[in-house]
Each structure stands twice: as C-alpha cells, then as structure tokens.
Amino acid sequence: MTQTLEAATLTRDAVSDDTCFARFTNVQKSYDGVELVVKDFNLDIRKGEFVTLLGPSGSGKTTCLMMMAGFETPTHGEILLKGNPISGLPPHKRGIGMVFQNYALFPHMTVAENLAFPLEVRHLSKEEVKQKVQRALAMVRLEDFGDRRPAQLSGGQQQRVALARALVFEPELVLMDEPLGALDKNLREEMQYEIKRIHASLGVTMIYVTHDQTEALTMSDRIAVFNDGVVQQLAAPDALYEEPENAFVAYFIGENNRLQGEVVERVGDVCSVRLDSGDVVRAKPVAVGGVGSRTTLSLRPERVSIIRDGSALPDNCFTAKVQEVIYLGDHLRTRLSVCGNDEFIIKTPNAEGHGVLRPGQEIEIGWSSADCRALDA
Structure with missing residues (x-):
C-alpha cells in the first residue's frame, strides 16, 4: 500500500x-x-x-x-x-x-x-x-x-x-x-x-x-x-x-517465471537468494528485506538463454531438463525442470542456428542477475 x-x-x-x-x-x-x-x-x-x-x-x-x-x-x-x-x-x-x-x-x-x-x-x-x-x-x-x-x-x-x-x-x-x-x-x-x-x-x-x-x-x-x-x-x-x-504486477503483466527463496546475501545492486530447492540465484533486489527475508524471484522467459559451446557465461547458470516444446511460429515455448521448478518456461526465436530441443534432453541455461528481480514473497 x-x-x-x-x-x-x-x-x-x-x-x-x-x-x-x-x-x-x-x-x-x-x-x-x-x-x-x-x-x-x-x-x-x-x-x-x-x-x-x-x-x-x-x-x-x-x-x-x-x-x-x-x-x-x-x-x-x-x-x-x-x-x-x-x-x-x-x-x-x-x-x-x-x-x-x-x-x-x-x-x-x-x-x-x-x-x-x-x-x-x-x-x-x-x-x-x-x-x-x-x-x-x-x-x-x-x-x-x-x-x-x-x-x-x-x-x-x-x-x-x-x-x-x-x-x-x-x-x-x-x-x-x-x-x-x-x-x-x-x-x-x-x-x-x-x-x-x-x-x-x-x-x-x-x-x-x-x-x-x-x-x-x-x-x-x-x-x-x-x-x-x-x-x-x-x-x-x-x-x-x-x-x-x-x-x-510481475505475475499479471506478461509471462513470468517465479522462484521462491530466502535472501542469504545482499551487496549493492545484487542479492543472493537460496531457493527452496537449495540452488543459489543472484538477482536484483527490488522489494525485499535484508538477509533472512523471504522473496519471490521474477524472470521473464525471453531473458533466459541456452548456453552453447563458446558462449559467454552469465552470472546464473544451471542444468535443465526439457519437458515440453511447443511450436508457436515465430518462437518456441519450452517448459523445463530446473531449480526445483517443473514449470520453468523459456522462449527462443524460431531461427536458423538455434537447433531443436526435444523432451528428455538436458541443456545448460543461464540469465543475468540484472534480469532477475527479487520481489515480495
């Protein structure tokens, strides 16, 4: 309020x-x-x-x-x-x-x-x-x-x-x-x-x-x-x-991945959040308290990248398992299991060189802490 x-x-x-x-x-x-x-x-x-x-x-x-x-x-x-x-x-x-x-x-x-x-x-x-x-x-x-x-x-x-x-x-x-x-x-x-x-x-x-x-x-x-x-x-x-x-607002405006966790460190414009799965994610603190406070991480599907050989590594990198791939014409909507979340969504353009993902495949994904917002729990 x-x-x-x-x-x-x-x-x-x-x-x-x-x-x-x-x-x-x-x-x-x-x-x-x-x-x-x-x-x-x-x-x-x-x-x-x-x-x-x-x-x-x-x-x-x-x-x-x-x-x-x-x-x-x-x-x-x-x-x-x-x-x-x-x-x-x-x-x-x-x-x-x-x-x-x-x-x-x-x-x-x-x-x-x-x-x-x-x-x-x-x-x-x-x-x-x-x-x-x-x-x-x-x-x-x-x-x-x-x-x-x-x-x-x-x-x-x-x-x-x-x-x-x-x-x-x-x-x-x-x-x-x-x-x-x-x-x-x-x-x-x-x-x-x-x-x-x-x-x-x-x-x-x-x-x-x-x-x-x-x-x-x-x-x-x-x-x-x-x-x-x-x-x-x-x-x-x-x-x-x-x-x-x-x-x-993050949930209501556009598609959004939500991850629940607890702030374990906060330094300047970056905080570290231990998710309920045990994984640690670096994020931008927006509406959170200090160390020990609960938070919801908000991450847009299009801000997540598939890490390929030779790619620069972002400050959040995880192994994910492909659960479902939906063809939507100009892009692919892929549901993953990662960080304890089986409903994690990424969106990748339907363009040459992006390859085809298949259910059961393991891939490396990552995102910048600046694109991951730590909000109220």
Missing part, C-alpha cells in the same frame, strides 16, 4: 496543474459502508493522454471509471475535471463520451441516427448534425454504412459505430469500459490499432478499462495496475513489463 501511494504521489508531482486534465484525489468507494472496493485512489491524467486501468475482475477499475462518468458517487475523496470538482454533476452535464462492451446502440435507429442522437439532444442545427455525423463515420471508416441498422452490422462494425457516437460531439474525455471484450481475437486486435489511430489523430483524452494485459500494453501511454481496490503500480507499458515493483 505504501509503495502504491508513493508511486501515485511521484506521478502527481510530474503532472503540473497546467497539464493535468483529470484528477482523482484520495478517492474511496464502498457500496455497503463497510468494505472498500476502491481504496485511496490517486491519479493525475494529462490532456490528450491514453491511460488504462488494468486488473482482474473485482479489482475496482470499472468502479473508478463509473465514478468519473457520474454513474457512481465517491464515498470519500474528490474527482476534478479541468480543475473543477464534478461529483455533484449528473452524467449528461459532464461532456464525457462513453463506450461500453455491449455497444449500447439503439436497434430501431440507423447508424446515422445513432450518431445524430447525442448532437440533437444538444440542439445543434440539422446541417451541423449532418456534417458531424459524416465526419464521425469517416473517422471510423464507415462512410457507406449510415443507412444500416445495428443488426445489419458485424460486431467490429457495431463497435466502430459505438466509438464514433462517443466522439461525434467532440468531447475532451472519452471513457471506455471493456469495449472489445465481445469481439474475437482478430477483430479485437484490429480495433486496438483503430482506437490507437483515432486517439493519435484527435488528441482526445482517453481512460480505458480492461483485464487484457496485451490490450493495455498495445494502446496505453500509462497503465494503472489494480488489485483489491489498490493501484499496485502506475507506469508506462515498457516500465511495467521490464521493471515490475511487486510480485502481483
């Missing part, structure tokens, strides 16, 4: 009041007056930034989005938009675009009528409505679909219409709640790049909620990783992946 609040404070210091567009300050939410589903949420968002709230189901991320939208009220704390508190404003007066997972399109209206609706309730002229609808359709590449009804569209096309409707009245902030969850893998990936393209072209501020780590890494400027109502880490995608601050 302390690490989380410190990270939030550091981020807030880096976002000046001049560039801060939306702000959550010590926000809490309880539905029953006892249990907090959101605990002291602090987040500053820059104008034009794409921020993703990422976490498992029930972690509090959607509740934070609903409080910004006005569909939920904070139990404690304050939410500001462009420097002004908005907790007393009803949703329709916040000027926020919203995209839901189920599209929420009016089935009895055509695509053009769906897009025109938020403009008509704002009392724009017919000519202005027509121009803005055409512009929004062009933005999502559906210029020829204005006369169709939602039922005549594919899932991806319906989601494009929902996105266009959220943008048609030119809001400064767009909120998205698991908008791609109902799409198949290929459509989901296509829409990720579509949303990223639209965000880059419009410069609108976006807050996006998902439980899909790949989606978050692909689209975001920064990601807030939630668990149990608390932000575990707030950082850019590469920092989250390469430098997780605790074991939950």
Whole structure:
C-alpha cells in the first residue's frame, strides 16, 4: 500500500496543474459502508493522454471509471475535471463520451441516427448534425454504412459505430469500459490499432478499462495496475513489463517465471537468494528485506538463454531438463525442470542456428542477475 501511494504521489508531482486534465484525489468507494472496493485512489491524467486501468475482475477499475462518468458517487475523496470538482454533476452535464462492451446502440435507429442522437439532444442545427455525423463515420471508416441498422452490422462494425457516437460531439474525455471484450481475437486486435489511430489523430483524452494485459500494453501511454481496490503500480507499458515493483504486477503483466527463496546475501545492486530447492540465484533486489527475508524471484522467459559451446557465461547458470516444446511460429515455448521448478518456461526465436530441443534432453541455461528481480514473497 505504501509503495502504491508513493508511486501515485511521484506521478502527481510530474503532472503540473497546467497539464493535468483529470484528477482523482484520495478517492474511496464502498457500496455497503463497510468494505472498500476502491481504496485511496490517486491519479493525475494529462490532456490528450491514453491511460488504462488494468486488473482482474473485482479489482475496482470499472468502479473508478463509473465514478468519473457520474454513474457512481465517491464515498470519500474528490474527482476534478479541468480543475473543477464534478461529483455533484449528473452524467449528461459532464461532456464525457462513453463506450461500453455491449455497444449500447439503439436497434430501431440507423447508424446515422445513432450518431445524430447525442448532437440533437444538444440542439445543434440539422446541417451541423449532418456534417458531424459524416465526419464521425469517416473517422471510423464507415462512410457507406449510415443507412444500416445495428443488426445489419458485424460486431467490429457495431463497435466502430459505438466509438464514433462517443466522439461525434467532440468531447475532451472519452471513457471506455471493456469495449472489445465481445469481439474475437482478430477483430479485437484490429480495433486496438483503430482506437490507437483515432486517439493519435484527435488528441482526445482517453481512460480505458480492461483485464487484457496485451490490450493495455498495445494502446496505453500509462497503465494503472489494480488489485483489491489498490493501484499496485502506475507506469508506462515498457516500465511495467521490464521493471515490475511487486510480485502481483510481475505475475499479471506478461509471462513470468517465479522462484521462491530466502535472501542469504545482499551487496549493492545484487542479492543472493537460496531457493527452496537449495540452488543459489543472484538477482536484483527490488522489494525485499535484508538477509533472512523471504522473496519471490521474477524472470521473464525471453531473458533466459541456452548456453552453447563458446558462449559467454552469465552470472546464473544451471542444468535443465526439457519437458515440453511447443511450436508457436515465430518462437518456441519450452517448459523445463530446473531449480526445483517443473514449470520453468523459456522462449527462443524460431531461427536458423538455434537447433531443436526435444523432451528428455538436458541443456545448460543461464540469465543475468540484472534480469532477475527479487520481489515480495
């Protein structure tokens, strides 16, 4: 909890009041007056930034989005938009675009009528409505679909219409709640790049909620990783992946080998950890105590190398036994037994010269202590 609040404070210091567009300050939410589903949420968002709230189901991320939208009220704390508190404003007066997972399109209206609706309730002229609808359709590449009804569209096309409707009245902030969850893998990936393209072209501020780590890494400027109502880490995608601050973030973002052990030595930027198997691993201390404290080592599969004759030796070298090899096109995913762990994964590129590994084969593997992070137990 302390690490989380410190990270939030550091981020807030880096976002000046001049560039801060939306702000959550010590926000809490309880539905029953006892249990907090959101605990002291602090987040500053820059104008034009794409921020993703990422976490498992029930972690509090959607509740934070609903409080910004006005569909939920904070139990404690304050939410500001462009420097002004908005907790007393009803949703329709916040000027926020919203995209839901189920599209929420009016089935009895055509695509053009769906897009025109938020403009008509704002009392724009017919000519202005027509121009803005055409512009929004062009933005999502559906210029020829204005006369169709939602039922005549594919899932991806319906989601494009929902996105266009959220943008048609030119809001400064767009909120998205698991908008791609109902799409198949290929459509989901296509829409990720579509949303990223639209965000880059419009410069609108976006807050996006998902439980899909790949989606978050692909689209975001920064990601807030939630668990149990608390932000575990707030950082850019590469920092989250390469430098997780605790074991939950390391486990939740990308594939990760975890080894349990006890710190037996700590000197500067390197600590030695005796694993439960008896093997000793050198690692980078990130969130551990002194000698005798328990720790979880985090090691990405792609950071492990197969040691071949003549290769330079890293500071961690072990003999491993191949259990399973899975062909995944551009790389091989190999499961090993090493250091008492039968589920140790390495990833090697499918390239000439890498050779073929077979179950039962013994190989030498190694990794740098700088790539192995010693985190909380």
